[in-house]
Amino acid sequence: MRDVAVIGVGMAKWGELWEKSLRSVFVESALLALEDAGVDRIDSMVVGCMSSGLFVGQEHLGSLLSDYLGRAPVPAARVESACASGGLALRQGFLEVASGMADIVLVGGVEKMTDVTGCEATYALGTAADQEYEGFHGLTFPALYAMMAVAHMHAYGTTREQLAMVAVKNHDNGSKNPLAQFPVKISVEAVLNSVLVADPLRILDCSPITDGAAAVILCPAEMAGKFKTPGVRIAGTGQATDTIALSSRKDLCWLESTRVAAKKALAMAGRKVEDMHFFEVHDCFTIAEIMVMEALGLVPKGAGGKAVAEGLTRLDGKFPVNPSGGLKAKGHPVGATGVAQAVEAVKQLRGEAGPRQVKGARRGLTQNMGGTGGSSVVHVFEAM
């Protein structure tokens, strides 16, 4: 297997992009990545997208997007693993390069979510849950994560304020990210007084509905030196599955797929979690970030809420989590999220993250998750 490097990244501003279509949102970020890498060809494309069929009535994305990017007839595949579609696309692109099947691969992620009503978007996202055991009974993702939050609060004494502090921290970071959908600071009080969505989660505990895309260009690490940007090596990749239905889990407060995926990715990189200088994780809801911290092993099980309150995961803390602003502030165009995490990792490792730069960052980890943890994809990045 060959070592794989990221030689270009691209991401345009995220938000409610009413004046743009899915294809133009994708092409804009993909062109930025191609330009960043300075490559004049790609051998293959992989695109993560969760539900373009339900959001804009469009499937067959691989061909559509390679055509609109002006790259047909390159092979192009669309990859889906709910909200982890982007992370999985990166892993598939990695495998193509690592195996020698392709040299230059464009990995993109895209979702156009605001062409439908809030109800239709909630339905589309809900298809990532177990329809027979969850969806048909009326469960939505806010409701599922609310149950996880209640279970975590009950089991470990995690407090409402600690949940709010996750959102406050991510908005602090996101306020330094001009591409974020909501680059604004918020307060704990604002979170606690925001509209109730599914008790105990309020609207400022939830990641928003977003239009956006992100793209990276991969190549064999041995070729990376030929391009204009400093390469960043993907040192490890790990993926794991778990039950889609929350009710089938042994423990409502534990993300086993994240633990397993992280263990594999770190083992492949030959690193420990404490070797990482920053983490981009899947904070679709505030409780998710706390549970991900625990599953990654940043803190003991049940200690996530307290660690957030103590500042462990702040930009200047021991383990900075979500320097980009996370899904909470940056936005969550579901298929693009996993790729955007890689974009942030590369920017951090190239020292190009501006005011949100983690000082001296040489290694970072990304964790992208589908549903309530039915799938997780973890990557380890290292500066070359």
Next chain:
Amino acid sequence: MAGIVGYGAYIPRHRIKVEEIAKVWGADAPSYKKGLMLEEKSVPSPDQDTITMSVEASKRAIKRAGIDPREIGAVYVGSESHPYAVKPSGTVVAEALGATPDCHTADFEFACKAGTEGMFVALNLVKAGAVKYGLAVGADTSQGAPGDALEYSASAGAAAYLFGNDDLLAEEVATCAFMTDTPDFWRREYQYYPRHGGRFTGDPAYFKHIIGAAEDILSKTGLKPPDFAYAVFHQPNGKFPFRVGEMLGFSKKQIETGWLVNKLGNTYSGSSPLGLTAILDAAKPADLILMVSYGSGAGSDAFIWRVTPRIEEVRSLAPRTRDLLDGDKVYLEYGAYAKFRRKIRKAE
């Protein structure tokens, strides 16, 4: 010089509070009260509709103008809740007022700006000398689907304006219109309730068009926000008019006199016209007033009015809008409200 010779307002006496609606739908009342700055809204009685409210408001406008209704050459009713799909509201209104038969009438429809459309046309017919007096009414018994965010604001009311060339209580300084094809809110034939594009109704719709029309009229006249005593913008909720005012450089103080929505709700075609009636109730001679409506679909009409000394003579000839809003209210529970608004299906 053309302008307003009479104005009149009508607001039904029934009200329903935001808490009462939120209670039924399990919604968070404080978020509507704080987030949208809404407290309660008017509700029409079962025997009230756009036509009856238009007649009430128009009679008050005629009273203030002190003219013979037979001299009214045009009657325009702007509404998105005309009682008939086929058959005009305007003929009934004109007949009830005694303006028929030598009168031109038309019904206007442009979501929430149908009222100011009628004003725009009636005023310009008067300016052109085609009619001596022109009457325009903005009236609605607006519909919000049960449980929808619109249900907290969709309310009822009417405002009527008589335009002429003499004895003006406010003269027209300028008018302009600004519109694009922007589908933010609509109701198709045979649909009972309108649909809307959620947050799309904000920046690319309400704000873009109001700011477009306001900037046009300000640059056309060379006037600046501090030149105005008052400003009134379309009021779909409590927050938007203040926000758009702030974006344009108007203070809260300039806006709050015509800001009725917290206690009135969104009277759609009656919204900014009713706000203007409340301003005329309070304005002093020589005051400048900026008015900008907004209708989904989408467009805005802008007007600048300069108040004349005559306002002092006619103001008290009919009820003031704030008195209609604050006095003699009857609060409904959701059940009676649902009946009044025909939200309950009965056997045929």
